[in-house]
Amino acid sequence: MICGGAEFTPLGAHKGHALFGCRECGFSFVHPMPGAAEITAIYDQYGSNQSYAGKAKRKVQRARRRIRRYMKRAPGKRFLDVGCNVGTAVEAARELGLEAYGIDIDNESVGIAHNLFPGGHYHAGPIESLPPEWGNFDFIYSAEVIEHISDPHAYFAALTPRVNSGAVLYLTTPDAGHWRVPKKFTDWDEVFPPDHLIYFTRDAMRRFLDRHGFDVVKFEFYLKPGLRVIARKR
Ligand SMILES: [Zn+2]
Structure with missing residues (x-):
């Protein structure tokens, strides 16, 4: 899929x-990939977002530290969190003076x-539905999202036309090449398909x-x- x-x-x-x-x-992956219906069913079970909301303040602080570290490298102020969940990174970016947008597949999140952090702009839907009127972005933030995606190429193909040249990408995901991943791959606590589907190495x-x-x-x-x-758009 990758190389x-x-x-x-x-x-x-x-x-x-x-x-x-x-x-x-x-690169490690589930094969065959589960169908869209099975993947959608997982997100319908994500009722645990209430407890997420409780931890929101701490998560905003963590996101703020991450964003502040790299925002000066971005060519402008337009920030997008792909997979924004309950909006903690969007809020952090907004507090740092960025124009903050977030998209997430999950309606409830x-x-x-919207309720917790009304200062941000949010959209519920797949990346392909990113509102055109939002324009293009200078800083893309994606925390623990890509491992859930069955077709990462299609995902990035939908995202990159909206990313400005020189933009900063901050992305986190499990590291399948890390020395602490157990020898028996399925013993790794990050391995739980159909929730996590793909695993990158550096x-x-x-x-x-x-x-x-x-x-x-x-x-x-x-x-x-x-x-x-940390990556930069050419
Ligand atoms: Zn490969």
Whole structure:
């Protein structure tokens, strides 16, 4: 899916979903991918957003630290959180003086975002439905989202036409290449399809982003098996 490699290591199965890893780039994935109906059903179960709202203040602070670290590199003030959940990063960006927008597939989360942080702009729907009147963006924020996507190329193909040249991308996702990932892949607590469907390594992420017009600036050091990528749109 990422590097064109054709040799895959079977990584076991979780709840009947078989997993494979690319021998070339380490990208790991569920195969076959569950259908759209099964994936949509997961999001309907995300009723736990009430407890998310309780932790919102701390999450705003964390997002603010992350955004402040990189916002000066962005060519402008237009910020988009893809997979904005209850709007904590949108609020953080707004407090930092950015024009803050958020999109999320989950209606309920976006409803909560509207109530908790009414200063932001929100839209509920898939990335393909990003409102045209929102224009283009200078800072893309995506925290723990891409691992849920069955077709990341289609996802980024819908996103990148709306990203300005020079824009900053801050993306986090589990790190399948991290030294702390268990030898038996399915023992890793990030492996729970059909919720998480794809797992990047640094190598796979660099190749993926390059294909979509982004150069990796750096991977932040992280003791836990998570990728925190800073990239720039060419
Ligand atoms: Zn590969």
